[in-house]
Amino acid sequence: MKNAGPEMQVDIGGLIIKNPVLTASGTFGYGSEYVPYLDITRLGAIIAKGVSLEPRAGNKPPRIMETPCGMLNAIGLENPGVHAFIKEKLPFLRQFSVPVIANVFGETIDDFKRVTELLSESKGVDGLEINISCPNVKKGGIIFGSDPDMAHAVTREVKRLTDLPVIIKLTPNVTDICLIAETVEEGGADAVSLINTLTGMSVDIERRIPHLANVTGGLSGPAVKPIALRMVWQVAKRVKIPVIGIGGIMNASDALEFLIVGARAVQIGTANFINPSATTDIIDGIEDYLKRHNIDDINDLIGTFDEEGNAC
Amino acid sequence: MNGKIVKNQQISAGHFLLRVTLAESFKTPMPGQFVMMRDPGRIDPLLGRPFGVYGFERSQEEVTVEILYKVVGKGTLVLSRLRESDFVEVLGPYGRAFDTYPEAGKVVFICGGIGVAPITYLAQHYRSLAAARDVELICYYGASKAENLVGIEKLKRICSRVFTSTDDGSHGFQGLITERFSADISSYAAGSSKIYACGPRSMLKELSELVAGNSVFCQILMEERMACGIGACLGCTVLLKDGGGRGEHARVCMEGPVFNIGDIHWG
Numbered sequence: 252m253k254n255a256g257p258e259m260q261v262d263i264g265g266l267i268i269k270n271p272v273l274t275a276s277g278t279f280g281y282g283s284e285y286v287p288y289l290d291i292t293r294l295g296a297i298i299a300k301g302v303s304l305e306p307r308a309g310n311k312p313p314r315i316m317e318t319p320c321g322m323l324n325a326i327g328l329e330n331p332g333v334h335a336f337i338k339e340k341l342p343f344l345r346q347f348s349v350p351v352i353a354n355v356f357g358e359t360i361d362d363f364k365r366v367t368e369l370l371s372e373s374k375g376v377d378g379l380e381i382n383i384s385c386p387n388v389k390k391g392g393i394i395f396g397s398d399p400d401m402a403h404a405v406t407r408e409v410k411r412l413t414d415l416p417v418i419i420k421l422t423p424n425v426t427d428i429c430l431i432a433e434t435v436e437e438g439g440a441d442a443v444s445l446i447n448t449l450t451g452m453s454v455d456i457e458r459r460i461p462h463l464a465n466v467t468g469g470l471s472g473p474a475v476k477p478i479a480l481r482m483v484w485q486v487a488k489r490v491k492i493p494v495i496g497i498g499g500i501m502n503a504s505d506a507l508e509f510l511i512v513g514a515r516a517v518q519i520g521t522a523n524f525i526n527p528s529a530t531t532d533i534i535d536g537i538e539d540y541l542k543r544h545n546i547d548d549i550n551d552l553i554g555t556f557d558e559e560g561n562a563c
Numbered sequence: 564m565n566g567k568i569v570k571n572q573q574i575s576a577g578h579f580l581l582r583v584t585l586a587e588s589f590k591t592p593m594p595g596q597f598v599m600m601r602d603p604g605r606i607d608p609l610l611g612r613p614f615g616v617y618g619f620e621r622s623q624e625e626v627t628v629e630i631l632y633k634v635v636g637k638g639t640l641v642l643s644r645l646r647e648s649d650f651v652e653v654l655g656p657y658g659r660a661f662d663t664y665p666e667a668g669k670v671v672f673i674c675g676g677i678g679v680a681p682i683t684y685l686a687q688h689y690r691s692l693a694a695a696r697d698v699e700l701i702c703y704y705g706a707s708k709a710e711n712l713v714g715i716e717k718l719k720r721i722c723s724r725v726f727t728s729t730d731d732g733s734h735g736f737q738g739l740i741t742e743r744f745s746a747d748i749s750s751y752a753a754g755s756s757k758i759y760a761c762g763p764r765s766m767l768k769e770l771s772e773l774v775a776g777n778s779v780f781c782q783i784l785m786e787e788r789m790a791c792g793i794g795a796c797l798g799c800t801v802l803l804k805d806g807g808g809r810g811e812h813a814r815v816c817m818e819g820p821v822f823n824i825g826d827i828h829w830g
């Protein structure tokens with residue numbers, strides 16, 4: 252049964268989701284952690300913590316450090332590996348009738364291919380987000396995301412092996428994010444998501460040592476929002492595939508900024524740590540906004556940004 | 564959930580006692596569990612800060628949570644500036660509690676600095692266990708100087724004996740509390756004694772060496788920086804021994820903050 256509210260459904264590269272609010276990988280665990288705090292069935296989709304071919308122990312502690320209006324993390328993609336993910340985590344995630352998107356990480360192109368195959372065969376996921384942008388691991392990740400040829404190659408190889416919608420997650424740690432976005436579009440990506448975290452660091456001046464054992468970490472939270480928004484706006488103008496906006500979204504107003512400049516959907520990351528029901532609060536806030544502005548369908552709002560400011 | 568501050572009082576230089584009332588739906592914390600607190604109006608500081616529960620009362624309409632904290636940085640400074648009637652966000656109670664045994668013979672608490680807060684709540688819990696009346700509660704409490712032995716009066720009311728140490732000798736033994744404790748260690752037999760500790764990492768590490776090779780029950784509360792407090796971010800991990808020597812990570816907010824001392828890989 253459909254309620255009388257505005258239409259919130261969007262299409263993110265062949266995956267139809269009931270509203271444009273997703274969880275950002277690595278900030279929502281494997282779902283179970285949040286069950287006591289929100290109605291998970293209301294989410295547009297769940298993007299799980301990144302998964303690699305083999306289990307990864309992650310980086311040494313300390314792994315996080317707060318910085319003004321944001322946080323640095325260097326978790327190092329701790330995860331139980333794709334086999335355990337399929338066997339132990341997916342069945343739980345599936346019970347909510349919410350699309351599940353796996354976030355895939357690899358150190359080599361072969362890793363990406365193998366994980367893609369295993370996840371596609373498992374029939375347990377509805378889409379793949381390919382993480383070619385993790386700044387916190389020694390090998391893989393960002394290396395693929397910052398070299399256009401490598402980004403193209405990973406996209407093409409992954410697409411060849413799966414019928415699932417493929418979202419390529421981009422790093423902001425590049426000179427021209429639009430170039431990478433165009434390249435992965437050419438490689439066959441169904442959508443792009445951006446941004447992953449910005450590489451940063453923080454120093455303990457008393458001891459003259461880094462605050463993070465990994466020395467550098469990825470910056471997230473409100474501090475990155477203006478940069479994320481600018482990048483989403485630029486990329487949305489350059490590519491035809493859907494763009495999913497990520498970065499410092501704390502509330503519905505932040506999410507609406509991204510949608511207006513062209514994001515087809517948004518992911519909520521760090522906000523989940525501060526308010527475990529941030530995602531559902533944002534869904535409610537977007538709906539209220541649409542009602543207030545008499546917009547019947549969210550797709551009539553997406554990309555309506557008036558750069559020249561002529562509308563008023 | 565948002566709570567209302569009824570008291571946020573400096574009790575000695577840099578140390579504050581905060582009392583907050585919350586809706587009665589707030590669960591009763593078990594000793595060792597913690598809450599995440601933040602000033603709800605701010606995005607700087609952004610994340611909640613973890614604090615062990617120091618006191619808790621439940622009435623019909625509301626509950627009162629007490630924390631004892633030391634100002635060490637931005638988060639605790641902002642907290643110390645909140646006034647009566649201000650709102651503070653309190654999430655929790657989170658984490659694994661201490662295991663308690665009403666039949667224990669001697670219960671020994673070892674605390675360093677602000678580690679006294681969660682230990683006091685645990686001691687009070689022991690005192691309230693009806694079956695534990697015969698249990699002897701003994702506390703070793705160390706701080707840098709006498710003024711920093713915050714909450715010592717309350718501890719004295721709960722425990723039958725309280726030994727102290729200070730770095731400058733201004734109260735009790737001069738030196739580390741682990742040194743003071745080690746002088747008595749032979750009187751705590753493995754079968755009938757339980758040891759609980761909370762304090763700086765260096766103190767806990769020292770303690771782990773003192774009790775190594777002895778099968779005495781010893782649980783400690785570990786501190787790490789946290790983001791989510793509920794197991795989702797993997798930011799708060801500590802290394803555990805796994806036999807293979809490589810170490811395995813455990814989340815302080817989920818598998819902890821209470822750990823068996825023998826399980827920690829001190830690195």
Ligand SMILES: Cc1cc2nc3c(=O)[nH]c(=O)nc-3n(C[C@H](O)[C@H](O)[C@H](O)COP(=O)(O)OP(=O)(O)OC[C@H]3O[C@@H](n4cnc5c(N)ncnc54)[C@H](O)[C@@H]3O)c2cc1C
Pocket residue numbers: 597608612613614615616630631632633634635636637638639640677680681785786787788789815820
């Ligand atoms: C389970 C648990 C229970 C705790 N209980 C209490 C308590 O009852 N009373 C109390 O005063 N404090 C307690 N703490 C420590 C408290 O969380 C930190 O002091 C606080 O987060 C510091 O925040 P800040 O912004 O003021 O300091 P920051 O500016 O973040 O840091 C200042 C200094 O404190 C250290 N620090 C930061 N966060 C932590 C942390 N989570 N644990 C240990 N050291 C940290 C930093 O490395 C730095 O040296 C507890 C911590 C945990 C994990």
Ligand SMILES: Cc1cc2nc3c(=O)[nH]c(=O)nc-3n(C[C@H](O)[C@H](O)[C@H](O)COP(=O)(O)O)c2cc1C
Pocket residue numbers: 275276277278300301302324326328354382385420446447448470471472473475497498499500518519520521522796797798
């Ligand atoms: C603790 C933490 C862990 C993360 N883990 C992953 C991950 O496994 N895979 C990934 O693609 N992105 C990961 N990210 C990046 C987020 O998904 C997101 O892109 C980023 O945090 C920016 O959004 P935010 O400002 O809303 O948090 C992680 C971020 C944080 C803070």
Ligand code: FES
Pocket residue numbers: 788789790791792793794795796797798799800814815816817
């Ligand atoms: S604080 Fe996030 S996992 Fe422990």
